[in-house]
Amino acid sequence: MSLPRRALVAAAGALAAALVLAGCGSGSTGGTELAAAKGTTAPDGTAVNLSPNQNRVTTPKVDAIAALVPEEIRRKGTLTVVDSIGTTPPLDFYANDDRTIIGVEPDIASLVGNVLGLKVEFNPVSWENIFVGLDSGKYDVGLSNITVTEARKEKYDFATYRLDILGFEAKKGSGLKVTGPKDLAGRVVGVSTGTNQEKLLISWSEENVRNGLKPIDIKYHQSTEYYLALSSGRIEVFAGPNPSLAFHAVQTGETEVVGTYSGGGADVLGKIAATTKKDNGLVKALNGALDELIRNGTYGQVLKRWGLDNEAVKSSEINPQGLPKPKP
Structure with missing residues (x-):
């Protein structure tokens, strides 16, 4: 698209x-x-x-x-x-x-x-x-x-x-800052299926549960479907390639990248x-x-x-x- x-x-x-x-x-x-x-x-x-x-x-x-x-x-x-x-x-x-x-x-x-x-x-x-x-x-x-x-x-x-640098996009002014798993505990987060960022979110959600926190509520969105989901509030955050999210944030003026992370997680670059x-x-x-x-x-x-x-x-x-x- x-x-x-x-x-x-x-x-x-x-x-x-x-x-x-x-x-x-x-x-x-x-x-x-x-x-x-x-x-x-x-x-x-x-x-x-x-x-x-x-x-x-x-x-x-x-x-x-x-x-x-x-x-x-x-x-x-x-x-x-x-x-x-x-x-x-x-x-x-x-x-x-x-x-x-x-x-x-x-x-x-x-x-x-x-x-x-x-x-x-x-x-x-x-x-x-x-x-x-x-x-x-x-x-x-x-x-x-x-x-x-x-x-x-x-x-x-x-x-x-x-x-591989991943980003987390949210509505501008949301107050969210994503630096690790706990920041997304209990949050509704969109991601594209079969991607590196999906694997990261799944591992983060499991880590949250092990630590007594709420899991991440992961929702799946392909291509540009997440734009509408984010703007309508059906998801709070979208995880994707940081360059793409940064471009989209500029395009709309309504969202911002609220954190970045290595695509390989904490232990792998x-x-x-x-x-x-x-x-x-x-x-x-x-x-x-x-x-x-x-x-x-x-x-x-x-x-x-x-x-x-x-x-x-x-x-x-x-x-x-x-x-x-x-x-x-």
């Missing part, structure tokens, strides 16, 4: 400040680059292009890394990338033509394709169909804010490229990764390409452009420790 074009243009210019105020900023000025297209600029005079003509950062092919790509993919010359277009800016969303996919994830996917010498084909689907498509071999790789988890590692291989079917031979090429982007600086340019430079990793890891499985 795409956001209305006028809403995107109106909201984008203020996103950088919101990311900092919401706890997503790192003290850098990179976030001020996210501004609306067609003449609207950020305070430092920079702007982000929200049109279909993205003029993305590019980088040369690296033959030694391209040689790591499985022969079948090299032969077809195309890297089929699957992403969930239901997410909101600045992750992956539609440009102001309501058709072209743009955002930090497509930018990184395009750079990976550059290094590997492959044309990138984007395939927008619903969240659950990312994994269905990877399982069947229909798609080569998922780049859609996918967190490494121990359960997912049983079926998929991962090459990391961002830190959550990491976002390029995701491919286990043992299909592609992960080493993805890892090599991502390390090359980090080394040559194009990776940093992309994150800075979208206000996410505080989520940068120093190197790409293959199948690192992930979010633990829920306890039985």
Whole structure:
């Protein structure tokens, strides 16, 4: 589901400040680059292009890394990338033509394709169909804010490229501050099913019960359904990727991010990764390409452009420790 074009243009210019105020900023000025297209600029005079003509950062092919790509993919010359277009800016969303996919994830996917010498084909689907498509071999790789988890590692291989920062969004003026499980005890909290943040809420709720507190009343909302639930009071808080929630808070002016947390929980640093079917031979090429982007600086340019430079990793890891499985 795409956001209305006028809403995107109106909201984008203020996103950088919101990311900092919401706890997503790192003290850098990179976030001020996210501004609306067609003449609207950020305070430092920079702007982000929200049109279909993205003029993305590019980088040369690296033959030694391209040689790591499985022969079948090299032969077809195309890297089929699957992403969930239901997410909101600045992750992956539609440009102001309501058709072209743009955002930090497509930018990184395009750079990976550059290094590997492959044309990138984007395939927008619903969240659950990312994994269905990877399982069947229909798609080569998922780049859609996918967190490494121990359960997912049983079926998929991962090459990391961002830190996973979750946010908690509530009505402005609610007085809520979320720093840990006890802050949500007895609260009605919305989340999307099958996500990293769902697993975190379940573990928090169980911890609250063990500590003699009320469980979290978890409600499930897909895509942008939570907007209405939050505004109508059917949920008190929504848990999701912090960049998306911060953007939405700016867009509406009626909500705010009231806390952030590592997507991996208290003991594991959550990491976002390029995701491919286990043992299909592609992960080493993805890892090599991502390390090359980090080394040559194009990776940093992309994150800075979208206000996410505080989520940068120093190197790409293959199948690192992930979010633990829920306890039985």
